[in-house]
Amino acid sequence: MSAVGEEHLRHLVEVVGRKRATVQDYRIYLRRHLVPFFGDVVLDEVTPRDIEAFMRRQRDRGLAASTISNHVNYLHAIYAYAVKRSLATRNPVQAADKPRAPRTDPDVHFLSVEEVEALLRAVPDDYLGFTDRTLYLTAAMTGMRQGELVALRWRDVDWSAGVIRVRKNHTRGEEGTPKSRRSARSVPMADRVATELERHFSGSAYGHDDDRVFRHPHSGNPYDASRIRTRFYEALGRASVRRIKFHDLRHTFATRMAGAGAPLRAIQEWLGHADIQTTMIYADYPPDPSNGRMWAERAFAPAQPRRFGPVSDRAARAHQLQVMQ
Numbered sequence: 001m002s003a004v005g006e007e008h009l010r011h012l013v014e015v016v017g018r019k020r021a022t023v024q025d026y027r028i029y030l031r032r033h034l035v036p037f038f039g040d041v042v043l044d045e046v047t048p049r050d051i052e053a054f055m056r057r058q059r060d061r062g063l064a065a066s067t068i069s070n071h072v073n074y075l076h077a078i079y080a081y082a083v084k085r086s087l088a089t090r091n092p093v094q095a096a097d098k099p100r101a102p103r104t105d106p107d108v109h110f111l112s113v114e115e116v117e118a119l120l121r122a123v124p125d126d127y128l129g130f131t132d133r134t135l136y137l138t139a140a141m142t143g144m145r146q147g148e149l150v151a152l153r154w155r156d157v158d159w160s161a162g163v164i165r166v167r168k169n170h171t172r173g174e175e176g177t178p179k180s181r182r183s184a185r186s187v188p189m190a191d192r193v194a195t196e197l198e199r200h201f202s203g204s205a206y207g208h209d210d211d212r213v214f215r216h217p218h219s220g221n222p223y224d225a226s227r228i229r230t231r232f233y234e235a236l237g238r239a240s241v242r243r244i245k246f247h248d249l250r251h252t253f254a255t256r257m258a259g260a261g262a263p264l265r266a267i268q269e270w271l272g273h274a275d276i277q278t279t280m281i282y283a284d285y286p287p288d289p290s291n292g293r294m295w296a297e298r299a300f301a302p303a304q305p306r307r308f309g310p311v312s313d314r315a316a317r318a319h320q321l322q323v324m325q
Contacts, residue, residue: 001038005030008081029074043088051096065099110252115241122239134200142187143253147171155209164189183272258285
């Protein structure tokens with residue numbers, strides 16, 4: 001298991017060209033989870049029951065079903081690699097019963113417009129404050145991921161076209177391509193974002209085309225991800241705004257755009273989702289095209305008072321008969 005797993009990791013890096021961050025995750029799966037359980041057992045000696053025992057052990061350790069699925073999926077990839085190269089005769093993972101996929105949280109966490117404004121007001125006026133304020137506003141009004149913002153360069157801010165082009169991603173201290181092919185995209189740049197970015201550009205010592213937009217103002221290094229999160233949580237606390245993740249500013253953008261009537265397909269493009277089903281979590285936020293509120297008001301409106309009393313009703317019917325005759 002150990003030898004074939006390490007060989008598979010080298011294959012992913014040298015032949016397939018998988019991203020270093022992805023391979024790093026797989027290396028953790030292999031060395032911290034798979035090898036300690038399966039040891040140096042020969043691949044063909046592992047049975048589907050052994051796979052299921054591994055999943056039970058991981059569950060007993062308190063790991064989430066999604067995490068266990070990640071481990072088992074990578075084990076499946078190791079066996080697929082081994083079978084193709086005659087290092088194993090079969091893939092026992094295929095016959096093992098997998099844990100059910102966890103139900104996704106139906107709640108989308110985001111900030112209201114008022115909460116975004118409170119957050120921006122709560123940013124301190126220290127040496128990182130101006131960078132933070134522009135960063136939070138750009139995240140909330142473009143839907144860009146944190147790593148995409150950290151990797152953003154001035155040449156990709158197109159003031160004349162009113163768009164920001166997402167071309168790079170910065171994660172775990174390394175710069176690479178965005179998360180997926182669809183993630184390389186253009187996002188709309190509202191006038192307010194453009195104005196703030198122009199102010200940030202004017203006050204920055206790093207204004208060349210290849211310079212990063214959001215970098216440490218003193219050292220010029222990429223803005224550290226953990227530092228961003230820490231200061232973001234502190235600003236939320238000062239603003240007395242419910243605690244959300246930085247990534248939820250992306251949800252803020254999507255829900256506001258959906259609420260304004262933007263098509264879900266356009267939101268999918270702006271967010272860089274590979275699958276429209278991912279974007280469908282925002283399907284409840286657009287205006288109701290059936291005008292259901294009006295129908296509900298009409299259906300449950302209080303009864304109108306009668307216009308005629310009993311006598312007047314009879315007189316009205318008699319008058320109607322006379323007219324008909």
